[in-house]
Amino acid sequence: MDRRTLLIGAVGAGAAMLVGCSSDDDSSSLPTSDPTTSRSPLPGAVDLTVASTIATGLNVPWGIAFLPNGDALVSQRDDATIVRIATDGSVTTLGAVPGVAPRGEAGLLGIALDPDDPAVLFAFVSTASDDRVVRFDLDGDQLGDPTPILTGIPVGSRHHGGRLLFDDEGTLFVATGDAGNGETAQDKDALGGKILRITRDGKAAPDNPFDNRTWSYGHRNIEGLAFDADGRLWATEFGEKKADELNLIERGGNYGWPKVEGRGDEFIQPKVTWKTDDCSPAGLAITQSTAFLGALQGRSVFAVPLDGESAGEPREFFAGEYGRIRNVFVAPDDSLWVTTSNTDGRNQPEKDDDRILRVTL
Incomplete structure (x- = not known):
């Protein structure tokens, strides 16, 4: 396969921790945690080391879903293909997703396997007319035709959201962007600028706060969703000019966009903020009581210690070493x-x- 090569040897790179981000301009600042949380390091601080390179020559790898045997499915944004990286290092293309219209930040975005049936894959895709969630059947290395389960999510050249995440009950959370129209984020009945909570067939999940698909609202652009060990949902959010955010998501919560960016008294407060030139937080993973954020502008990984609903001071790793970091x-x-x-x-x-x-941690 063109330029897709598994590298067995370890990359000679240790964890680098710097103050501030390496961004596209000269501005930099320390990230700021919620003033109600601990300002001192929380227990269990981690160090990160690049142990090896899994694969190279990929095209904007956006989503990853691990199969029960340890193989990984990876979505590639701009060429709208899904590849399979096996545990032995081989890389196979399962196929291109039809109907995807890549442009700007649009394309084939997040993917998630059905937790009860790993032969069923869900994907967030951009078409010429909308963003949508589709479902595929997998047959070995064959990708079936997509079946739309949720259509009509607003689409533009930017702010798609695109992250998919199942909870333990098989309910699907879908992060959507405002598609450049901030006012839609405050409309609880609109699909844009939200975290949606849906069933496998795309309907509103039971016990949603507004009797529709909306779980939380007032979001500009969320590309990272993750649960902590106690089942709390966290999200990363891109700011416009003032503040990128790490948020703890509450059922029915209003996170303020476009009325406020960062902290605003009448809305739910972010747990951590960064200047927008210093971070641009995309993917999010949580393990060992730590939230790990991929920073596009920051060109680094941020590690944020968590203690219940509190977040401590972020630490930065690999600043500028690998370019833009999207997902963890x-x-x-x-x-x-x-x-x-x-x-x-x-x-x-x-x-x-x-x-x-x-x-490795």
């Missing part, structure tokens, strides 16, 4: 898979980009 996933062996995003048109890719790194 917890692998079956408890390592982290970290994806670069240097082929997305906003950075000069190196010859091995994009790549997936295996990071």
